[in-house]
Amino acid sequence: MPYRCGRCSYIIGSMKDFEAVPGMRCPMCGYRVFYKVRSPIVKRIKL
Ligand SMILES: [Zn+2]
Structure with missing residues (x-):
């Protein structure tokens, strides 16, 4: 993600x-705040 x-x-x-x-x-x-970006395509990553 x-x-x-x-x-x-x-x-x-x-x-x-x-x-x-x-x-x-x-x-x-150098900023430390991030937001999750929702992709229009849902992909699952195997860990
Ligand atoms: Zn930045």
Whole structure:
């Protein structure tokens, strides 16, 4: 599930992208509030 930065609306595609950023911050602006982006297509990811 993608996440959108609450400040700059930067879209983080997955949790793997978060892993590359210490503290789960936006890589663009450093903001720490994210909103879940609901995709029109529901996809289930096998963990
Ligand atoms: Zn941001």
